[in-house]
Amino acid sequence: MSNRTISFKNIIIKSKANAAGEAPIYVRVNIDGKLSDIATKRQILPERWNSETGAVKGNKEDARSINTKLDEIKAQLWAHYHKLEREEQDITSALLKRRFTNLDKPDHTLTELINIHNKMMNERVGIEFAPGTAKRYSTLAFHVKNFLKLTYKIEDIKLKMLNYQFILDFEHYFKVKRECNHNSTLKYIRNLRKVINLGIRKGWIEKDPFIKFSAKVQEVKREYLTKDDLSLIEGKDISIPRLELVKDIFLFSCYTGLAYIDVYNLTKANLIKGNDDELWIHTQRQKTEAKSHIPLLPIPAQIISKYKNHPECIHSDKLLPIKSNQKMNAYLKELADLCGINKNISFHTARHTFATTVTLTNNVPIESVSAMLxxxxxxxxxxYAKIVDMKVGNDMKALKNILSTGLNG
Structure with a gap:
């Protein structure tokens, strides 16, 4: 920098004066004798301009405002100059002008932004994020690439091209091309929104394409087992070993409220004797990383005891010998058929059952249920409390009908 001639001078150009006679103010950049003029979007009458100081004369409010703005522009120009120095650029007055006016701003792309986001997330797996969370954003990257090919016949898109229509098209892709339901579609869109927010914070996106987008999650029916359904499963003798195992693991979840991945992750170290001298499960949910402390009820305690000498539990230190989620869900449908339960159950049904039939229906306070879940x-x-209230309401309607029939009879 010491070997270069650099100056920033405020000037007015009288020949470009407007109808009111006000001349536009420019900052003249001089680097090694090469000049570039940068418009300040400010005007002043020539008689109020001091060409020697490069400032508006006097102490009027508009004079102070314009002079402050001119000082800010000079400070910004120096900041851009030093940044170009750090980038080891061949700095000219024209380049500095382009940098100041954003004309040389790189055209960042959506794929580039997703890759940066996912790289940061993958590096924080186990520290800040669960592996499943990182996987969801890898899936997002796949779908964005596929969406761009199918919808726009392109490999990538510049961030400055993203707009409200792009979001609508992305929503349409999931609902029509991927045949996703409304709530699943919103999960993908929310993940994209988080990536877009990163671009906004980095200054790569000037206008939020989501600003007009609004969609609410639709409330869905949460399948759960009734007390009678649980009794059918508990009392069913199963002669097929794989189904017997699935039955036991499923019941374990029904009476602990743990999701599949949290049961899968359980080790003997998660079994704790509490201050009440009773056995508890102390774990941390993989999905939310929230702590979950669950008193062990008799049925899950019996199941743990049953499998404590299972080879998989001995060799891997697992609390239970659980199969893959895919196999568990497939075998659960067989189990439901054997028990005569006409419901589309999955492993997650157990968690819903714990929240409703096992706890809330039996007057366990909602705060305690929330903590255990x-x-x-x-x-x-x-x-879940709403589900219980609905069931109570339906039961009472049935009772009213019975009483009404009895009275009328």
């Missing part, structure tokens, strides 16, 4: 917000647990 590892919910970060009690509002999540309140969905």
């Amino acid at each position: 590892g919910h970060k917000s009690i509002r999540t647990t309140q969905h």
Whole structure:
């Protein structure tokens, strides 16, 4: 920098004066004798301009405002100059002008932004994010690439091209091309929104393409087992070993409320004797990383005892010998058929059953249920309370009909 001639001078150009006679103010950049003029978007009458100081004369409010703005522009120009120095650029007055006016701003792309986002997330797996969370964003990258090919016949898109229509097209892709339901579609869109927010924070996206987009999650029916359904499964003698195992693991989840991945992750170290001298499960939910402390009821305690000498539990230190989620769900459908339960159950049905039939229906306070489920917000647990209230309402309607029939008879 010491070997270069650099100056920033404020000037007015009288020949470009407007109808009111006000001349536009420019900052003249001089680097090694090469000049570039940068418009300040400010005007002043020539008689109020001091060409020697490069400032508006006097102390009027508009003079102070314009002079402050001119000082800010000079400070910004120096900041851009030093940044170009750090980038080891061949700095000219024209390049500095382009940098100041954003004309040389790189055209960042959506794929580039997703890759940066996912790289940061993958590096924080186990520290800040669960592996499943990182996998969801890898899936997002796949779908964005596929969406761009199918919808726009392109490999990538510049971030400055993203707009409200792009978001609508992305929504359409999932609902029509991928045949996703409304809530699944919103999960993908929300993940994209998080990536876009990163681009906004980095200054790569000037206008949020989501600004007009609004969609709410649709409340869905949460399948759960009734007390009678549980009794059918508990009392069913199973002669097929794989189904017997699935039955036991499923019941374990029905009486602990743990999701599949959290049961899968359980080791003997998660079994703790509490202050009440009773056995508890102390774990951390993989999905939310929330702590979950669950008193062990008799049925899950019996199941743990049953499998404590299972080869898989001995060799891997697992608490239970659980199969893959895919196999568990497939075998659960067989189990439901054997028990005569006409419901589309999955492993997650067990968690819903714990929240409703096992706890809330038996007057366990909702705060305790929320803590055992590892919910970060009690509002999540309140969905289950609504289900219980609906069941009570339906039961009472049935009772009213019975009483009404009896009275009329």
